[in-house]
Amino acid sequence: MVDYISRLMPALLAGLDTTLSVFFLTLVFSIPLGILVALGQLSNIKPLVAVMKFYIWVMRGTPLLLQIVFIFFGLPIIGITFDRYPTAILAFVLNYAAYFGEIFRGGIESIDKGQYDAAKVLGFTPVKTYQRIILPQMIKIVLPSVANEVITLVKDTALVYVVGLGELLRAGKIASNRDASLVPLILVGIIYLVLTAVLTTAFQKLEDRYSYYQ
Amino acid sequence: MKIGIDKSALTLYHIKVIKRLRNKRKGEEEMRNNITKLILIMLILAFGVVSLAGCSNQTANQAPSQTSNQEETSAGEDSFEKIKERGYVIMGLDDTFAPMGFRDENNEIVGFDVDLAKEVFNRNDLELVLQPIDWTMKEAELNAGNIDMIWNGYTITAERREKVAFSKPYLKNRQIIITLADSDINSKADLEGKKVAAQAGSTAVDAMYTEPDVVATFDGGEPVLFDTNNEAFMDLEAGRSDAVVADEVLARYYIKLKGEEKYKVLSEDFGDEEYGIGFRKQDKKLLELVDSTLDAMRKDGTFDAIYNKWFAD
Amino acid sequence: MVLEVQGLSKNFAGKPVLKDVSFNLNQGEILAILGRSGAGKTTILRCINNLTKCDRGTIKVDDMYLCREENGVTVYAKPAEMLEIRKKLGMVFQNFNLFPHMSVMQNIIEAPINVFGVPKQKAQEKAAELLEMLGLSDKANAYPFELSGGQKQRVAIARACALNPLVMCMDEPTSALDPELREGIATIIENLARDGMGVLIITHDMNFARRVATRIIFLDDGQIIQESSKEEFFANMGDERIRRFVAM
Numbered sequence: 038m039v040d041y042i043s044r045l046m047p048a049l050l051a052g053l054d055t056t057l058s059v060f061f062l063t064l065v066f067s068i069p070l071g072i073l074v075a076l077g078q079l080s081n082i083k084p085l086v087a088v089m090k091f092y093i094w095v096m097r098g099t100p101l102l103l104q105i106v107f108i109f110f111g112l113p114i115i116g117i118t119f120d121r122y123p124t125a126i127l128a129f130v131l132n133y134a135a136y137f138g139e140i141f142r143g144g145i146e147s148i149d150k151g152q153y154d155a156a157k158v159l160g161f162t163p164v165k166t167y168q169r170i171i172l173p174q175m176i177k178i179v180l181p182s183v184a185n186e187v188i189t190l191v192k193d194t195a196l197v198y199v200v201g202l203g204e205l206l207r208a209g210k211i212a213s214n215r216d217a218s219l220v221p222l223i224l225v226g227i228i229y230l231v232l233t234a235v236l237t238t239a240f241q242k243l244e245d246r247y248s249y250y251q
Numbered sequence: 252m253k254i255g256i257d258k259s260a261l262t263l264y265h266i267k268v269i270k271r272l273r274n275k276r277k278g279e280e281e282m283r284n285n286i287t288k289l290i291l292i293m294l295i296l297a298f299g300v301v302s303l304a305g306c307s308n309q310t311a312n313q314a315p316s317q318t319s320n321q322e323e324t325s326a327g328e329d330s331f332e333k334i335k336e337r338g339y340v341i342m343g344l345d346d347t348f349a350p351m352g353f354r355d356e357n358n359e360i361v362g363f364d365v366d367l368a369k370e371v372f373n374r375n376d377l378e379l380v381l382q383p384i385d386w387t388m389k390e391a392e393l394n395a396g397n398i399d400m401i402w403n404g405y406t407i408t409a410e411r412r413e414k415v416a417f418s419k420p421y422l423k424n425r426q427i428i429i430t431l432a433d434s435d436i437n438s439k440a441d442l443e444g445k446k447v448a449a450q451a452g453s454t455a456v457d458a459m460y461t462e463p464d465v466v467a468t469f470d471g472g473e474p475v476l477f478d479t480n481n482e483a484f485m486d487l488e489a490g491r492s493d494a495v496v497a498d499e500v501l502a503r504y505y506i507k508l509k510g511e512e513k514y515k516v517l518s519e520d521f522g523d524e525e526y527g528i529g530f531r532k533q534d535k536k537l538l539e540l541v542d543s544t545l546d547a548m549r550k551d552g553t554f555d556a557i558y559n560k561w562f563a564d
Numbered sequence: 565m566v567l568e569v570q571g572l573s574k575n576f577a578g579k580p581v582l583k584d585v586s587f588n589l590n591q592g593e594i595l596a597i598l599g600r601s602g603a604g605k606t607t608i609l610r611c612i613n614n615l616t617k618c619d620r621g622t623i624k625v626d627d628m629y630l631c632r633e634e635n636g637v638t639v640y641a642k643p644a645e646m647l648e649i650r651k652k653l654g655m656v657f658q659n660f661n662l663f664p665h666m667s668v669m670q671n672i673i674e675a676p677i678n679v680f681g682v683p684k685q686k687a688q689e690k691a692a693e694l695l696e697m698l699g700l701s702d703k704a705n706a707y708p709f710e711l712s713g714g715q716k717q718r719v720a721i722a723r724a725c726a727l728n729p730l731v732m733c734m735d736e737p738t739s740a741l742d743p744e745l746r747e748g749i750a751t752i753i754e755n756l757a758r759d760g761m762g763v764l765i766i767t768h769d770m771n772f773a774r775r776v777a778t779r780i781i782f783l784d785d786g787q788i789i790q791e792s793s794k795e796e797f798f799a800n801m802g803d804e805r806i807r808r809f810v811a812m
Contacts, residue, residue: 048358110391155661158613159675159723160650169678173665201384201392203346212356214481215349217508250664251709 045212045221052208053228059194063129070130071137078142096135102196104128109200125197136186144179145171177247184240191232331536334399339378342368343398345386350504350561351404363561364402370553371544387452390414393531401529404500406454416532418542420525425499426458428517431487436494439519443468448483448492451476455496458521496521566591566730566762571633572621574607581607583786589762594753596765596777600809604786605766609733613655625649626730654724658736660716662708669704672723694722714745721752732761738769750776770810774798782806
């Protein structure tokens with residue numbers, strides 16, 4: 038058994054490689070985009086707010102799987118074509134930015150309006166107010182929700198199978214089919230659990246760091 | 252497998268980060284209000300997204316830029332000339348599909364269909380590129396031009412003929428009924444009141460429904476569907492399903508792997524089928540090339556050699 | 565004069581909240597604007613600090629115009645000028661609005677360093693001075709959530725004083741405090757005035773006004789009913805509305 042597991046690991050780790058790269062790239066792009074989406078919704082520009090609301094409705098209102106399929110197979114019909122990997126990243130980033138946007142917006146809105154007044158009389162510009170006063174406070178507020186989304190993202194990465202990309206779960210399925218055994222899938226489950234444990238611990242540490250004030 | 256991160260996308264992100272850091276130091280005279288910054292950053296992001304559209308990226312095998320494929324193999328035109336010019340042909344397969352096309356322990360794609368295809372294109376001086384796809388999207392991938400052939404235990408059916416062009420059949424197949432060795436099921440009639448498992452979307456399901464009165468006798472009035480044949484067999488072993496209906500080719504692979512003494516194959520079946528290779532309807536030249544090469548391989552014994560490698564008992 | 569307000573008018577949703585309000589504030593004065601809730605007192609403060617734009621009026625801080633009525637149009641100062649004016653204005657809010665994620669020291673030096681470019685060393689020294697003056701030196705590294713109401717108010721005052729303003733505005737300074745702390749804040753306000761600031765207090769706490777103000781304005785329904793020195797005000801309450809207010 039141990040021998041079998043060690044023979045399985047290279048393929049599983051190769052799949053994990055894809056899982057992790059989709060995971061990190063999605064976070065790197067969707068979190069900043071999410072902040073912009075949140076700010077856009079809070080701005081005074083009515084058309085911008087309407088666009089944001091529509092975008093969030095579409096992204097949260099359709100399955101991520103469908104979005105990936107749409108970008109990869111649907112967009113080429115109107116001439117916009119993406120390769121498999123960029124499709125996956127694009128779909129994930131757009132989807133998760135919508136969720137993060139709502140989380141961040143909720144966090145920002147829960148901040149006392151007096152903070153903006155105080156910043157204004159001290160001479161802060163809107164940009165500086167967000168940079169120094171609002172966003173730092175928002176972080177503490179949204180950490181638990183963000184942790185939730187991030188942990189969900191780890192498992193959502195399995196959806197890239199639909200454009201033929203091989204990630205961890207698919208690697209497990211391949212081995213399981215090939216060897217008619219459940220062991221690969223059990224291993225895959227363990228790897229996901231380990232990833233989740235690492236993330237949970239990391240976010241707990243982050244929350245601890247932000248517990249210096251209330 | 253390499254992480255296929257496009258370098259230009261990363262650079263754009265670095266630019267964004269550096270821009271933000273610089274703004275902190277410069278002070279607010281530079282940025283009038285957050286809306287301007289918002290619009291600017293969105294433009295940068297949009298540019299990043301558009302540049303992602305143009306780039307190519309690594310999948311499991313080296314498939315050069317997809318965008319050029321799609322332009323070349325546009326609807327209506329036979330793509331053979333373009334394929335020859337390009338030097339390679341792309342074969343779409345579901346890499347979970349043992350033994351027709353799947354990954355071995357070294358993560359290499361192998362299988363009966365893979366070996367056949369490699370031989371065919373070797374003889375025709377074309378490189379074979381294997382592109383894993385999701386099986387439910389196979390016709391979409393073919394017609395979008397992402398792949399040039401579907402070659403993966405692809406059963407010929409009338410419905411599929413409406414969407415793709417098939418080569419001559421290259422392998423016979425049956426939809427057989429498998430039970431555990433000690434089962435008291437010996438015929439289709441014995442399936443009455445029993446749970447029958449099969450792979451969702453497979454021709455096994457279609458074959459069963461050519462005898463709807465039999466299906467109606469199943470426990471629940473319909474077969475129990477699973478994502479893969481593997482899962483259907485696992486359900487059989489768990490005792491929850493009483494029988495599995497599957498491609499003979501796939502089933503025999505599974506039975507051999509797990510131990511033939513555990514299973515029983517009924518003499519009755521749900522019909523014969525044939526495997527074929529799927530092409531875009533307009534790609535007549537490519538289809539002919541594959542057909543004639545396979546014929547040659549049958550004549551000179553190569554086909555049988557490959558068959559024996561995978562299916563010899 | 566450190567503050568001149570002329571013809572200040574403001575409507576909210578069609579309803580007039582301030583009707584042609586005019587008054588001045590001098591160095592060393594403590595001016596209390598007294599009135600019921602809803603009289604428009606807070607709106608005056610918000611207009612002076614440019615938290616709300618007035619519909620009409622002229623507001624002059626020291627020698628600079630925050631807004632000026634010219635040919636029937638009210639023109640506001642440009643951003644660069646506004647920044648200069650902000651240095652001269654200090655504001656203490658009713659619920660203090662301290663930045664909860666920053667320590668007391670950080671709260672005080674944040675604007676000087678990040679908005680006005682004061683060198684960190686200087687800002688910290690000034691902050692330490694202010695904290696000493698207000699009896700909070702040992703709280704420099706504490707966070708707002710650890711402080712009592714009275715302590716938070718003093719931090720808010722220190723933060724507002726960090727750039728040596730000429731005008732100090734305070735919105736209901738006694739509303740969040742226990743009665744025994746009122747004397748403490750009264751002393752602080754008197755010290756600020758003695759140091760040369762003009763202090764503008766909004767309050768409905770009549771007793772506090774009597775204790776601390778040098779001059780009193782009574783505002784009712786957006787209009788100034790009476791403006792006089794403290795002594796005169798309480799000796800001679802001509803208007804029915806004032807008498808009713810004082811009796812409450």
